[in-house]
Amino acid sequence: MTKYWNDAYYSQPNASQLKQNSKESVRRASDRGQTLKPVTIQGRLIAKSWWGRAWCDNLEQYADYESRLDRGKRYVRTGSVIDLKIQKGRIMARVQGTRKTPYKVEIRISPLSEEKCQSIIQKCGRRTENLEKLLNGDFPEEMKELFQSRDGLFPSPREISFSCSCPDWALMCKHVAAALYGVGARLDENPLLFFELRGIEVGHFIDVTLANKVEALLQNADKKTDRVIDDAQIGSLFGFKDF
Numbered sequence: 582m583t584k585y586w587n588d589a590y591y592s593q594p595n596a597s598q599l600k601q602n603s604k605e606s607v608r609r610a611s612d613r614g615q616t617l618k619p620v621t622i623q624g625r626l627i628a629k630s631w632w633g634r635a636w637c638d639n640l641e642q643y644a645d646y647e648s649r650l651d652r653g654k655r656y657v658r659t660g661s662v663i664d665l666k667i668q669k670g671r672i673m674a675r676v677q678g679t680r681k682t683p684y685k686v687e688i689r690i691s692p693l694s695e696e697k698c699q700s701i702i703q704k705c706g707r708r709t710e711n712l713e714k715l716l717n718g719d720f721p722e723e724m725k726e727l728f729q730s731r732d733g734l735f736p737s738p739r740e741i742s743f744s745c746s747c748p749d750w751a752l753m754c755k756h757v758a759a760a761l762y763g764v765g766a767r768l769d770e771n772p773l774l775f776f777e778l779r780g781i782e783v784g785h786f787i788d789v790t791l792a793n794k795v796e797a798l799l800q801n802a803d804k805k806t807d808r809v810i811d812d813a814q815i816g817s818l819f820g821f822k823d824f
Contacts, residue, residue: 686756
């Protein structure tokens, strides 16, 4: 008697199958004149920069999705994320699975609230050199708090919604998980995509941060501090009698 729940039917494809299917899908897309942006992982590490790793670590705090995250790691490592594009508040991906046609994944990230955005501007403005590094596409480690704090750039589970064209009934399928891990790898290449994803225009963000910094300096310009030497002290310091 044939069983309805056939374990063989639901078995997971092995790495070589996924790689071959992915290769064929990329070839077919190229033949149709489509430009894909695949996620390529070198070695075991999905992300090498501290900010890319922090993104992946943050995903693993989503306890509700724990059962699918390991499969997502496996898929992204085998090159199954054959296309990944990050836009304002949205991640679009194609993830290869068992069938020939890759699955379409869409992940939406809620924009930052005005309150959160102002908090981040204040943190960024503490050190001007941090803004210079941002302009050069780098994130100084002093800004880790910007991502990992409660009011940081990382989205919480309630700020994420997603869909996949696969028939998996799970809240988060392995294809969505693979795309999310792919974001960590993509952030290695361009960390400013963090801002794009959360709906922040980087140039305007830095302009506002600098303006706030200058305003704060001007507000304190007339305040005396112990580090300022008055005229009488200057004369005695350098041995001048009449100063």
